Amino acid sequence: MTNWKTILTFTYPHEAHPVKALLDSHHIPTFLKDEMTIQAHNFYSYALGGVKLQVPEDKFEKAYIILKESGFIVDKKERKKDIIEEVKQDKNTNLNICPFCKSENVSKVKHSSQLIYVIYLLLGLFLPIFRKYYRCYDCGGKWKIVKK
Numbered sequence: 001m002t003n004w005k006t007i008l009t010f011t012y013p014h015e016a017h018p019v020k021a022l023l024d025s026h027h028i029p030t031f032l033k034d035e036m037t038i039q040a041h042n043f044y045s046y047a048l049g050g051v052k053l054q055v056p057e058d059k060f061e062k063a064y065i066i067l068k069e070s071g072f073i074v075d076k077k078e079r080k081k082d083i084i085e086e087v088k089q090d091k092n093t094n095l096n097i098c099p100f101c102k103s104e105n106v107s108k109v110k111h112s113s114q115l116i117y118v119i120y121l122l123l124g125l126f127l128p129i130f131r132k133y134y135r136c137y138d139c140g141g142k143w144k145i146v147k148k
């Protein structure tokens with residue numbers, strides 16, 4: 001018996017089909033779990049956790065690579081690697097929680113890297129704005145707090 005493993009989930013069935021077609025073209029068998037239920041009753045999607053695109057367990061790795069190369073899967077670790085996002089601070093802002101993945105595995109980075117320093121110097125921008133930012137060790141996100 002084949003063990004099926006969920007590789008991606010979608011809110012609506014029509015979002016799943018291009019991805020399914022891509023895997024089909026690589027001869028990877030696919031199965032859309034809960035597709036019929038959600039097609040008939042769209043509002044069940046959230047309750048059921050969406051349409052699940054599943055592949056056989058032994059094909060999972062191959063499918064993962066294909067979906068990653070075509071941009072359907074974005075590795076959490078690679079996301080926002082070198083971008084420092086601006087996060088607006090309000091009274092609910094918790095500085096110890098990652099705004100992207102809610103992880104508490106974050107740290108404050110006091111000084112920007114030498115490279116950023118040089119770039120900013122060359123661009124003639126005001127330096128202190130990049131003095132301090134936060135980073136998350138779980139998703140690789142970087143952000144700085146902007147006061148309203």
Ligand SMILES: [Zn+2]
Nearest residue numbers: 098101136139
């Ligand atoms: Zn994070």
